[in-house]
Amino acid sequence: MKFGNSGVHVTGKNETLRLKERKRRRAIAKKAKTASEALNAAHFMDQLYFLKKWWPNIIDDEKPTLLIEAWENSVYPQAVDGVKWISLFKEVGFFTDGNGQKPSNEITLYRGSHPKFKRSMSWSADPITALFFRLREEQGIKTKRIYKTIVKPESVLAVIGGLGSWPFYHSFVEYIVDPEELTEEITEVEENPILRLLRILYQIEIMELLPSRKLHEC
Structure with missing residues (x-):
């Protein structure tokens, strides 16, 4: 396995x-x-x-x-x-699907990720959304962290709405950025009391749902 x-x-x-x-x-x-x-x-x-x-x-x-x-x-x-995705987004130019707009100033964005993939394209302005993505995989709590960085407006390729996958079917706004243009330091976010409480609640929910979940990798 x-x-x-x-x-x-x-x-x-x-x-x-x-x-x-x-x-x-x-x-x-x-x-x-x-x-x-x-x-x-x-x-x-x-x-x-x-x-x-x-x-x-x-x-x-x-x-x-x-x-x-x-x-x-x-x-x-x-x-x-990732390289091809970036080239397609740049060819189209910045766009939004109506769920957000291009920031006019530098913006702090967050990402739930394995340390190896902390410099990537998908980010959120909401640390709680980053927590969702940290936990959406069964092993996320052990291997993933929440990161933040400051992004310049010209580095944002698109702003689109999304819906979280199992078990967190929540709506969120995704900032798609060019990771090569992330010039500011990417730092790990310390878990504050609110994030810790949410993490614990989500872990409990996952453990309750896992026994009845069917694998559907196709």
Whole structure:
């Protein structure tokens, strides 16, 4: 047994099933008549692949919408090809889906992450949202931390709304940034009483839900 990219236990059998499902969905996506159809059919690990395939044929006005769609469908987009994601966001230029606006001044952003991946693209202006992302994987409490940094407005590529994954189905605003432009120090956030209380409550909720949760890695 091992941990997959999502932090969920993945057995050899589950891994085989996941690969079969990815192959099946890729075959369907290849027959799609539009970029949106391809993204809807594709496995989350193939979102960037099909977005790049269709990109030259997508009109400029539709690129932000489809870029967000592929980004959100990917679940862990930066694990695939962070450099390519950045290039697509920069090609489109800054945009928002209406859930926020580009900061006019430097802004403090937070991220729940393993130390190895603390310099990445996805951030939030809310430390509690960072806590959600720290805990969304079963092993997050042991391996992840909450980080913060100061970001310049020109380093923000997009501001979009999102919905947290199991078990925290909460709404949040995501700041997508170019990690190469994070010039300020990225520091670990000390756990204050509020964050500690929330962490404990969320841990209890996770432990209560885990026995009845079915693995669905496909």
